[in-house]
Amino acid sequence: MTMAGLPWPCRAPPLRLREPLAGLALRVADDARARTSLWLFPSSQGNRPLSADRLRERLAAAGVDRALYARNGALSALAAQLPPALLADQLGLSLSAARPVVQSRGGGSQRLRRATSPPYVTGSGDPSTRTRGIHDHRDAGKDCFIDDIRTIIAERIDQPWSRQARPPSRP
Amino acid sequence: MDDAERLELVRHLLRERDDDPPARLAAVLVLLFGQQVTRLAVLRLSALAVDDDGRVTLALSSTPAALA
Numbered sequence: 045m046t047m048a049g050l051p052w053p054c055r056a057p058p059l060r061l062r063e064p065l066a067g068l069a070l071r072v073a074d075d076a077r078a079r080t081s082l083w084l085f086p087s088s089q090g091n092r093p094l095s096a097d098r099l100r101e102r103l104a105a106a107g108v109d110r111a112l113y114a115r116n117g118a119l120s121a122l123a124a125q126l127p128p129a130l131l132a133d134q135l136g137l138s139l140s141a142a143r144p145v146v147q148s149r150g151g152g153s154q155r156l157r158r159a160t161s162p163p164y165v166t167g168s169g170d171p172s173t174r175t176r177g178i179h180d181h182r183d184a185g186k187d188c189f190i191d192d193i194r195t196i197i198a199e200r201i202d203q204p205w206s207r208q209a210r211p212p213s214r215p
Numbered sequence: 216m217d218d219a220e221r222l223e224l225v226r227h228l229l230r231e232r233d234d235d236p237p238a239r240l241a242a243v244l245v246l247l248f249g250q251q252v253t254r255l256a257v258l259r260l261s262a263l264a265v266d267d268d269g270r271v272t273l274a275l276s277s278t279p280a281a282l283a
């Protein structure tokens with residue numbers, strides 16, 4: 045799946061990490077760099093990446109013992125926001141796999157709006173749990189919709205209401 | 216795992232833990248951004264960047280995508 049047909053400069057945007065996630069990522073990178081590794085998650089044996097199985101074991105030790113369920117939960121939340129093509133590209137799915145996921149969460153191309161068209165709706169596909177986010181015009185044209193969605197999701201962990209299943213609406 | 220559970224686990228991993236930073240980073244990327252473990256495992260160091268404004272970015276989609 046490529047994004048070649050999309051008419052806006054939103055192809056494979058890097059994900060912007062906010063604190064404290066950014067600090068954690070930099071710490072991990074510094075450790076890998078100190079080992080002269082080319083990989084963000086290096087193996088302890090030579091200059092090669094950690095195996096997926098070993099990384100999965102360490103995720104389990106960190107508390108994510110069901111990575112597939114965790115991934116599905118995140119995918120489901122993102123699916124409420126994104127059209128199938130973007131979801132497929134960002135998450136490594138085929139378009140045929142992404143489309144029913146998006147449709148099941150009420151998402152679709154009608155939900156995709158440029159970052160220059162605020163406000164947009166964020167939250168799950170259930171209308172009762174949606175919140176409204178207002179895009180910051182200072183970055184208009186530089187960032188894109190998917191980056192903002194991820195940012196909003198990431199920012200939720202810093203909010204006092206992040207432990208609640210239903211966050212309050214933003215003005 | 217519902218949204219509240221995911222976010223609580225993310226908060227716990229970022230705020231209350233200090234062990235195994237790579238595992239915690241990978242876990243958060245799975246929990247927040249639905250990344251595949253197989254995809255994360257082959258992330259190159261160059262995927263992480265700090266731009267001129269000090270913003271930290273991670274190019275997840277530069278890694279090979281496993282098509283389902």
